[in-house]
Amino acid sequence: MTKIPRGTIAIEEAVLNPDGISWMAESATLFNTGADPKKASSHGHTPQLLDIHESRLAKMDAHSVEYMLLSLTSPGAQGEPNREKARKLAADANDWLAAEVAKNPARFGAFAAVSMHNAEDAVFEAQRAVKQLGMFGIMLNDYQVVGEGGDAEGKKYYDAAEFDPFWKAVEELGVPVYLHPRYPQTKDLERGTRYGDRKQILGAAVQFHLDLSMHIYAICSSGVFDRYPGVQVVCGHLGEGIPFNLWRADHWYNKPVKKATRPSKEDYSYYFTHNVSITTSGNFNTAGLKFCIDQIGAERCLYSIDYPYDTIEEAQDWWKGVDLPADQKEAIGRGNAIKLFKLPLEL
Template identity: 35%
Template sequence: MPLTKIALEEHFLDPRAAADVLADPDKLQRLSDGGGVMPEYYRPILGLLGDFDDQRLSTMDKFGIECAVLSLTAPGIQLVEGTADAIAMARDANDLLAEQVRKHPDRYRGFASVALQDPAAAAEELRRCVGELGFVGAMVNGYTATGDGGDAYLDDERFTGFWEAVADLGVPVYLHPRPAPPTDRHAIAGHPQLVGATWGFGVETATHTLRLIFSGLFDRFPGVQLVLGHLGEGLPAQLWRTQYCYDLNPFDKRIEKTLPEYFADNIHVTTSGNFSDQALITALLTVGGDRVLFSVDYPYADTELATTWLDRAPISESDRRKIAGGNARRLFGL
């Protein structure tokens, strides 16, 4: 019998927001463009994002997912320009999610949305979500609007207090993709298929992760755990080369350990949307079986494919059990 599984990068949207988009072709087009997907792909996705009771649970049942950690779908709060709006939206999303978790305490857990537009508010909301709502971590969708038309990555000094809260609470931060800004798409110009999950998401999120490492974040907060989707967003296969070239040209070196060591101490990767034997083997040989965790990326990726793939992947039963759920139980205290 296949192993039951815990899934970590599983998304939701307020069903009213989903209905709102579905009712307005322009909004649907805009949102699709923003995420690097096609409207005809996104339409059924929106329905599934807003559902908690019906198809979501029956899909989990059918394919043996005992528990899903839910998160507001990307780009979540990150691109909201107004700080007060962002704070309110995060709080609303978290409350809505908490209600669902309360309804299905054995099946759902939550990742907090945080309005990093106001880092102190984000820290406070994370404390509320973990302390009061029982959430198991935070989900951040890449760089965040700073309210002045700009944006900031998580290595920005303004986020020190947020990271202090993360370290203090001992919960992981899941760094989820967001597309590069429209002003910054030189290499993918004219190729809309490269904007999102097909390619651009990985590049953007892997780069963000390297910013965090090279900023010395994990030396200042050695216990902080970052979670990356998609088997590491392409980073695992590049660790050696990046370390080698960095050693040759260390510029403003601020870090104490090597990339493979940070991956052993501070980074986990999930299988969300990347059901590739070769990528899994690469992850096992660079990140290690203790730090690879199952995920689907529901409803963007296919649950049947995700689960049957892991059941048959060319790995040891020991690692399969850890990836299916053992590592998640340990990391999130499930």
């Protein structure tokens, strides 16, 4: 076997199984708000999402990406309001992705998709994916949509007590959970809603981090990490903006009036230095990365691209020019990911 040259390890890299083309097309007009809904039969990135072993791998080789952790693109099972359909969507995607990774395990690993309609379904699929399919983590695309039709559609967030069995299972499995953004559900895009009248802010630049950061704050402050201190969570895009607000968040969270009633024992900075890691996915900001290192430590920062929504070329060109101490650059670029995800790669 040819030895793969050392390079970066990228861990927020999206794929789509052929069965997912129809549900992926539903977000085509959200990605491109100027598109004609009647003509948007597929998402603009569908060809790149479907490809793993051809163009993607060739670009990895050309630009020194050693390894990718692949995950079903957002929203996946989190976008399916029907419980049985969500379970099947996750299971089918995991079977497909495990088979694809098996074709080239030296270059690819995978996150598990799970339905979060309830903890029982999530635990079952997480255990199956990790123990039987050999997946290295779990990918959750923000909140789970539940119920079908109009006002019946609701959301489930994972700071709720009903998900304690899920977090307990995650701790026992010893794999990280990646919290990833998603587009709003249909009813939140109607006229008169905050996004329905402002579709220009949908997506990666603004809406993604606004929505997901709330969920991350909620999980950190819920006491989940006190009950299950071994749980490790990862969030992309330089932590969805949270590291830049940690001082102020802690400043208020630690005031006596808050401290007396808050559900968690510790403040946000504590969990961001013990239970949360961040990645550079789609946020190639050198000054921002250095600030995050100062706030939470280099050991809590990991490299990532966000392919195909951002390009391998742009990410790698940026990373090659980042002026960090050699030990930090090696750790962020590959070492931290190997340790956190227990990847079968040499340090």
